[in-house]
Amino acid sequence: MNIKYTFALLFVAIIAGIVYIINPFNSEEAKVVKPWFYQVHVDDMMGISIDHMGDNTSFVRTESNTWAFDTDQLLPPDRIRWGAVDFLLGGPQTKRDLSETTVIIEDPAQYGLDNPHTIVTISLTLNRTLQFKLGDKTTDGNHHYGQVTGFPQLFLIADVWGDVIARMVTEPPLPQWYTLINPQRIDEVNIFEPSPDPENQTNYVSYLYDDKAENWTLTDFRIDETPRPVNQSKFLESLNVLRRPENVAIQVHRVPDKDYTEWGISENGMLIEIRYDDISEEGRTYKKSNVFLIGDTGKNILTRYGRPDNADPYQPVLILPEQWVTTVFDLLDSSKYKPID
Known part of the structure; x- marks a missing residue:
């Protein structure tokens, strides 16, 4: 095989690889995957502590693999109120509308994260802990600014999500009975x-x-x-x-x-x-x-x-x-x- 023919085959192979990766013939728009505020499997959660405006409500997983208020009584929360809060805390999908230059938090006070109104601490298996903070609402009132402790990224969290978490403290979900x-x-x-x-x-x-x-x-x-x-x-x-x-x-x-x-x-x-x-x-x-x-x-x-x-x-x-x-x-x-x- 001569050298010219070998180089020609190599060139065709490179072009084919580029076409395969880029695929200019595919008109379907790439799907935008929303970032996760944090990712935790619910089975790893052992405790949830919510601090809101100076008050606290905490929950713990029981030996029966249910949730209870973290008090001496270990009362179970109302199931209608509690709903799927543990799944909710497992990572609400976020809408990050901020420009790339403001994704990294340089001044927490700008977003109300220097003195957050809500702090959620999740105790995990293997003595791990995850904590996140919720700060001010956006100007349109539709989202809260949020940050995972130890990470500089800024997130926007739906205000409804933040309100549900805060209500666990302002109106603890006691069982009806x-x-x-x-x-x-x-x-x-x-x-x-x-x-x-x-x-x-x-x-x-x-x-x-x-x-x-x-x-x-x-x-x-x-x-x-x-x-x-x-x-x-x-x-x-x-x-x-x-x-x-x-x-x-x-x-x-x-x-x-x-x-x-x-x-x-x-x-x-x-x-x-x-x-x-x-x-x-x-x-x-x-x-x-x-x-x-x-x-x-x-x-x-x-x-x-x-x-x-x-x-x-x-x-x-x-x-x-x-x-x-x-x-x-x-x-x-x-x-x-x-x-x-």
Whole structure:
């Protein structure tokens, strides 16, 4: 093979390679991949601490592989509020509209990052930690300036994303069953004894607020045919206890097979229902109810195991506190609430 022919083949090969890489015949525009604010796999997250305007809310992964408030009680967050916050914290896609000359932060104060309003610290496996800061909003109000601690890049984060994170502190996502109810909004309390047929239960006591008479009545369906008045002051004291099981503890955060018989909890067992009016974010009044299924006595015989009966897929096993349990049983004994003659 002569030298001229060899060089010709080599030239053709180089041109073919350039055409393959550049591909000038492809009219499809290159897809722009949005940068990630940070990249973390949710399975690596062990704790989340959010500081916002001087206040803090922290969460920790439990032994049941669920999330809980990082306090002694280890209360689970409300699932509707919590939603997919752990996935959200795993890296919101960002829109980096800044020019290349301002991508690197030279003056943090220019973006409110010298004194950020929100700092999120994520504890990871293998003793790793990731932290990011949120500063001022952009002039159009649609984004927050953000920065991962230890990195100089500036990011724009959707304001909705930042607001969701901040609300974890300003309005901690307590589970509905532990939200403090205003006693004046409670208008019905029902206590059911164990029954083989819960759908046709008549073995219960019902306390109902009479709007016209502006007082509470009770019907003990085991003995009463019509409602009767109750000792108003004593019953109102009970409402102050029932509105939230203070000092409740969590025995188990999650029961995968939904079998609660180990703790004496069943759909046919004892339960208490507390009905009350709540107000939506739009200002609409609607009816809500907290229902607790009550099981066996705990290690302290004055406490009881129980679980909230709601749409939460995890439904933890609770250790209901002594004062709350005693109040429930007193209400079931309707004679204790007879009017004072």
